[in-house]
Amino acid sequence: MDAGLDEAAGKRARGLDRAFEILDFLRQKRQALKPNEIAAQIGAPRSSVYELVNLLLRNGILEFTGGEGRVYLGRKLYFLGAAYENHFDFTRECEAALERLADETRETAQFCMLDGNKYTVVRMREGARPFRISTDIGQSVPIPWTASGRLLVAHMTNAEILSFIPERDFQLPGGEWLDPAAFLTEVRQAERDGHFTFNSIVDSFTHCFAVPVTDDAGHAAATLCLVAPRDDGLANRDRYLDCLKDAARRLSHAPLQSRRA
Amino acid sequence: MDAGLDEAAGKRARGLDRAFEILDFLRQKRQALKPNEIAAQIGAPRSSVYELVNLLLRNGILEFTGGEGRVYLGRKLYFLGAAYENHFDFTRECEAALERLADETRETAQFCMLDGNKYTVVRMREGARPFRISTDIGQSVPIPWTASGRLLVAHMTNAEILSFIPERDFQLPGGEWLDPAAFLTEVRQAERDGHFTFNSIVDSFTHCFAVPVTDDAGHAAATLCLVAPRDDGLANRDRYLDCLKDAARRLSHAPLQSRRA
DNA sequence: CGTTTCCGTCCAATATAATGTACATATGAT
DNA sequence: ATCATATGTACATTATATTGGACGGAAACG
Missing domain, CATH: 3.30.450.40 (GAF domain)
Known part of the structure; x- marks a missing residue:
């Protein structure tokens, strides 16, 4: 699943890009995943993923669901998507x-x-x-x-x-x-x-x-x-x-x- | 419109938080806005907003619409929202x-x-x-x-x-x-x-x-x-x-x- | 048991992102 | 013409976000 291949290896990834990579990955998987699993499967540093996931949770972009600390797309995304659809x-x-x-x-x-x-x-x-x-x-x-x-x-x-x-x-x-x-x-x-x-x-x-x-x-x-x-x-x-x-x-x-x- | 009041003034805002502040603001306004207008109305530095808007545009999170460089919520958000709704x-x-x-x-x-x-x-x-x-x-x-x-x-x-x-x-x-x-x-x-x-x-x-x-x-x-x-x-x-x-x-x-x- | 893997947290180092500022252009008012 | 305002771009600075690696608990496994 080399979904979002990065341009140059060895460079730091931007938080925002990483964040949306996580969101896209969850959408593709269509199921809640643990931060650790996400990190492993998209090939991102674990510490970065944990940091970002927490940030996204605080914003309602991600939600805990499925237990065991698994996360999936959050309600805020639904609201934003509904606004797009409405427009x-x-x-x-x-x-x-x-x-x-x-x-x-x-x-x-x-x-x-x-x-x-x-x-x-x-x-x-x-x-x-x-x-x-x-x-x-x-x-x-x-x-x-x-x-x-x-x-x-x-x-x-x-x-x-x-x-x-x-x-x-x-x-x-x-x-x-x-x-x-x-x-x-x-x-x-x-x-x-x-x-x-x-x-x-x-x-x-x-x-x-x-x-x-x-x-x-x-x-x-x-x-x-x-x-x-x-x-x-x-x-x-x-x-x-x-x-x-x-x-x-x-x-x-x-x-x-x-x-x- | 003091939508997202920040905790402590004088501190730098995190890109991700700023980004979602922009998205929420557009949703609230329910119309396409110029980056300049967004910056003024949410009280964020113009350079930061331009930077973030461009980043979000590249990711399909925002889209040009309404002409004059105005932007609004993008298709990607619709897809993510649909995934949430489906789940x-x-x-x-x-x-x-x-x-x-x-x-x-x-x-x-x-x-x-x-x-x-x-x-x-x-x-x-x-x-x-x-x-x-x-x-x-x-x-x-x-x-x-x-x-x-x-x-x-x-x-x-x-x-x-x-x-x-x-x-x-x-x-x-x-x-x-x-x-x-x-x-x-x-x-x-x-x-x-x-x-x-x-x-x-x-x-x-x-x-x-x-x-x-x-x-x-x-x-x-x-x-x-x-x-x-x-x-x-x-x-x-x-x-x-x-x-x-x-x-x-x-x-x-x-x-x-x-x-x- | 001892060992290995999985999982989450913590922390220091530094690459870089957020910001302030300056610049350039257009528009409209006076 | 002159000034004020709105808009986008460019860049240097520094506060900090990203990252690798260490740490410890829990669970799986022999």
């Missing part, structure tokens, strides 16, 4: 869009965004199939692994993209390497088409559809996606894309902007 | 409880918690009256101003309560001072009764009902409240209390615990 009020319309998509297609529908230089599923509505396809919400996934990834970086130049995405993220879960040049070609094609679809490269049975939800500047601030069994996806390709584009167009207006001046 | 999964059942309460009583129903040493409304469902009574979600309010406040501190000793609540929070919005001793008496009474109701002391036309939602340890981790017009509140007092206690009992089991071991 950029996408939740309401987003849920409606996913609901509608799931109704129209019976497939799993997702709303995805970038989390730093990773891809993450923000919200999801599972399809109405006997065997549901679903993914974990809030997990960070390498951008090149996903259809949405092609769209979410399309506003950057090729050079920016390559420096933005960590090199190792081009390695697929099976171990093979994805050619960055091929990835860039797909990004440009997705940009031109206004959508991207492919047989998922992280499994062998799904076909993924992604369309951008654009912000003021016309960038893809988020994506709407469908994850379908391959044969269904190919059979309904045009209709699914129409549904997605329709939903994305509706979302692209009000939602991702601030509610207040 | 302590109260949202789902909480919404159901509020829905039900609003249905049964036609009054405004609220789910409230402590945010540090303040009271805050986490979720709300407005009543079905011609004139709705509502409050702002996520705003920090002095504990003594609220009915819920009596319950939320009831697990502490008197001494703990008095050192926990800032002195000035005993001053009501009208300017009068609430006697701390009287407040403590009400806390103990609320603890015994398992509820607290009163004519609101922050306005002249509402009656407030609060019951505790208890955690493992039997403490009030949150409260469910009703805010009613005074005459309605007095007329339906018993029924309303029954509804609240029923809802709170349901919530007190699963919801506020962690979902995972």
Whole structure:
């Protein structure tokens, strides 16, 4: 879990960076951990982690939970996150869009965004199939692994993209390497088409559809996606894309902007 | 706006504390601000604020929004908050409880918690009256101003309560001072009764009902409240209390615990 | 038992972060 | 034009935050 690799080894880390590294790590683990475990797993000095954890506890950013001195993300973060959500009020319309998509297609529908230089599923509505396809919400996934990834970086130049995405993220879960040049070609094609679809490269049975939800500047601030069994996806390709584009167009207006001046 | 008063003047502030002071301040203001404005309004050195803001921007904790270099809470906070919410999964059942309460009583129903040493409304469902009574979600309010406040501190000793609540929070919005001793008496009474109701002391036309939602340890981790017009509140007092206690009992089991071991 | 690992606390050393100050620019009032 | 105010940047100084390592208790293990 070499999550946050530091630039130069041997240097002191800044408290703030270390602190958010701890928070991100807990989010990734999705469970309460002892300070000692955190220190060991993120490779930080124990004394520093204890110091920071205590500081964060005092601020309500972390909370004791799970006993044995274990800590996890705190209530204050919930409040801050709620304020963000309230300001950029996408939740309401987003849920409606996913609901509608799931109704129209019976497939799993997702709303995805970038989390730093990773891809993450923000919200999801599972399809109405006997065997549901679903993914974990809030997990960070390498951008090149996903259809949405092609769209979410399309506003950057090729050079920016390559420096933005960590090199190792081009390695697929099976171990093979994805050619960055091929990835860039797909990004440009997705940009031109206004959508991207492919047989998922992280499994062998799904076909993924992604369309951008654009912000003021016309960038893809988020994506709407469908994850379908391959044969269904190919059979309904045009209709699914129409549904997605329709939903994305509706979302692209009000939602991702601030509610207040 | 002397939000975060520091212990001793003349000392250097810690970066982390300063950073969270900035975040809390933005949440309180509920709008994007320029670094310069933040510095002026929280009384921090401009150079420090610029430094921290840039650091937080790099981490996705803050975001540029609103133009002119203004910043507001960032997406990363949303993700962290969502992880918290997912872990302590109260949202789902909480919404159901509020829905039900609003249905049964036609009054405004609220789910409230402590945010540090303040009271805050986490979720709300407005009543079905011609004139709705509502409050702002996520705003920090002095504990003594609220009915819920009596319950939320009831697990502490008197001494703990008095050192926990800032002195000035005993001053009501009208300017009068609430006697701390009287407040403590009400806390103990609320603890015994398992509820607290009163004519609101922050306005002249509402009656407030609060019951505790208890955690493992039997403490009030949150409260469910009703805010009613005074005459309605007095007329339906018993029924309303029954509804609240029923809802709170349901919530007190699963919801506020962690979902995972 | 003795030994090893795990866990939390304490403390001194020094790399550096927080701050005050100066500088540069733009804007608007007088 | 002149002054005042608001805004962002740059940098040296020093108070201090981060860190490594020592210490001790508790638990696991042979």
